Amino acid sequence: MSAPPLSNQRAIVDRRKLAQRIGETIGEADGDGRSARDAVLALLRKALENGRTELSRRLAEHPSAGHAQCGGQSFLIDQLLRLIHDFASDHLAPVPEGKRARAITLVAAGGYGREELAPHSDIDIAFFVEQADDPRTVKLIEAILYLMWDLGLTVGHSVRTVDDIVSMSKSDGTILTSLLECRYLWGDEALYEEARRRFYAEVVDGTERQFVADKLRERDARHKRMGDTRYVVEPNVKEGKGGLRDLQALYWIGKYIHRVRDAAELVDAGLFTKAEYRSFRRAEGFLLAVRCHLHEITGRAEDRLTFDLQKEIARRMHFADRQGKAAVERFMQYYFLQAKRVGSLTGVFLGQLEEQFAKKRARRGLLAGFNARPRMVRGYTAFAGKLAAPGDDWFRKDPIRLIEIFQVAESEQLEIDPRTMRQADRDSGLINDEVRESPRANALFLDLLCGRNDPETVLRWMNEAGVFGRFVPDFGRVNAQMQFNMYHHYTVDEHTIRAIGFLNAIEKGSLSEEHPRASREIHRLKSRRALFVATLLHDIAKGRGGDHSVLGAEVAEKLCPRFGLTEDETALVAWMVRQHLLMSHTAFKRDIADPKTVEDFVAEVQTLERLRQLAILTAVDIRAVGPGTWNSWKGQLLGELYDLSHERLRLGHATSGRKGRVAAKKEAVRAELGDKAALMDTHENLFTAPYWIAEPPDIAARNIVQYTVARELGEALSVHCEADEERGATLVTVIAADHPGIFMRIAGAIHLVGGNIIDARIHTTRTGYAVDNFLVQDPLGRPFGEDDQLARIERSIADGLTGGVQLVPKLAKRPLPRRGAGAFEVRPSVAFDNDASHRFTVIEVGARDRPALLNRLARALFEQHAMIRSAHITHYGERAADTFYVTDLTGDKITDPGRLEALRTALSDAASDEMQAELEPA
Structure with missing residues (x-):
């Protein structure tokens, strides 16, 4: 070229x-x-x-x-x-x-x-x-x-x-x-x-067909290796899907078959129109420019468009901030639009090539002169598994057919012929307000969205052809829109379409092991249409500035009647879009064992239908963020919140009082202990009521056995680590004489060996011992399970509590948990909530995720004489959200404005980048 x-x-x-x-x-x-x-x-x-x-x-x-x-x-x-x-x-x-x-x-x-x-x-x-x-x-x-x-x-x-x-x-x-x-x-x-x-x-x-097959096989393997989507947020400009290598593959194929010496000759070969060739060159030129900037900035042959480089290239290429959208997000949106165009051109190119091969086959061989007849499907031709428009003016005669063809493809489980995709792309501009407001067009779209075969794939085709964004302009606004953070792996449109795919898979039962409740409850919904529409719209208002949940609910109130939803369904969808983060925030950032948590959640949800809808939407939303984002620990937390809320909503009141809940938990622990059940006779009064309410029966049983053994051996410190596959984490239990600052030292010791604490519950026995349970994962979000790994954690905690090891300097030397986190500006935030719990002050701290953060926050609380009762640690890529349930030294909530302000200052300082810089060795 x-x-x-x-x-x-x-x-x-x-x-x-x-x-x-x-x-x-x-x-x-x-x-x-x-x-x-x-x-x-x-x-x-x-x-x-x-x-x-x-x-x-x-x-x-x-x-x-x-x-x-x-x-x-x-x-x-x-x-x-x-x-x-x-x-x-x-x-x-x-x-x-x-x-x-x-x-x-x-x-x-x-x-x-x-x-x-x-x-x-x-x-x-x-x-x-x-x-x-x-x-x-x-x-x-x-x-x-x-x-x-x-x-x-x-x-x-x-x-x-x-x-x-x-x-x-x-x-x-x-x-x-x-x-x-x-x-x-x-x-x-x-x-x-x-x-x-x-x-x-x-x-x-004579080897043309074999060469094409080999190149496409190589391309598919490369795509799979690079993530199998062109919408990964740190794309590889050369090797990634929609990148330069895909364009080069088209050139290779054209050169091999038609002997072209220049890409412009692909037009003469009948593989591109002149407009498509211009689009080809535009996408290629942009990708080449990005690659040149990557090389210039790094001083090496770098093809990965990482977060830190994205900001600099956006600046170099003169992208500017706009309301609700940073320059880097506008640059990446344009990048993904070009990558999307590469995908569309590939489909067109291969479709034309297949047609050329078919014509050659028809002119020779035993079947020369034989023409198989296509069948007709609702006015469309279907042949060899592909659906095609019967004429070049098909969509011009009735633009609603631009929606219809995708609905037919989904319902009949057919691919759309690449030439027809080319027509749809060309004619997508025919979709105007009249088409958008057409009851027939909207009914077809809703049938497609809620399709029972493979709506994900067909919606992706619809998006590639430019029809989706034309028919739903609000969706067009998030088309190829990147989310500049390390949490979301995909662009907004790709994330949304993947979420719909997971919804379809749950309904079919193919994810029943990972989502047993969702797979069961989805068939009990009063309106499955509301769930699919809410999934489509949950992130529709991202990039507009302001709260995308609130703005998205306003979009839902406008779009749902157009789609044909009833007034009740519209109200339900708007509520779900507004509250689509409620369940995950409650499960991951609040103490589910605290009765007030469930009370507040149920007060907002109000009905079983809303609970079912929200639970399923939450699951597919998390899964569609990216590989590894969903894990068994998140599933368990959401499941516990669902079960507690379901019981409360079904019966209309709390199932039993505090004494009843404690008694029931003790019986469950006794059953869990099995042949060691007699230990409950000795130790059931060892813990106060909050312990029995907070801890699951299996963990409480393990605590009692560990406590008994430690006392029998006369150990002043007992540390036990055990991989818990069901929770997707390692349970670390520390039993020691209680003293101020014990939590921060344990947290530092766990971080020092590369562990990430995702949950912590802190208890004190009536005999003055601390019994602290931590759920810990490795940097990849998996449990530690090897014997030497568990031994290292135990040794580190023992050294941290008894050996006088200086943790802070060692922690500061540890690298950031994820490469690239330094590319993001995350301002520390501290929020207090004295209404979220009857007994505790809830403090939520947001900050950049980095070494020793939890240890530093715990130290700040310790120095401010705040007693940590439980901690809940959530990571969103480069951001950490740490929630603490605390009291003062007398066990009461902290309500004095002066004390709260002092806490805010101390925690903000501990979470700041300046503090990190001071801790790092010269």
């Missing part, structure tokens, strides 16, 4: 003038090229430096000119290699007297062959040779390579005869593709043309 003509090429490098200076330099050395080598190399190095400086200046001046930048980089290397070839050929490896010069051709390969060099790309070259073992040929190649290496170029090279080219291409797909991209650079042009002729005649002819 040749670059466009360069303006003022000689400002990059003037080969004629440089050749003259090289000649003068050799002349000054009395014509001895060998002795002039270092001086010549210095001239070449200076020319390379000056050329790169000029190209860097041009990139800053025209930051989106990807083709011009890559073309300039390729031109610079082209000119230098031609000079290197001539210098080496004439002076470093001249033809021996009386000998014939064997033909040798210098060929650009790979990205260099396509003229797509970024500033730090490898230089891939091939030497086509007449005779590989000819001494002069070997000497010349070595001379050229050593000069390139001495210039600091990263070189990939190969040496092949024409026979090698033919034989190796037949057996190695990588070599086949690299030869397909070769571009004549310098040397014997006749040898190059002979190699090209034989390559196509002896390797390519």
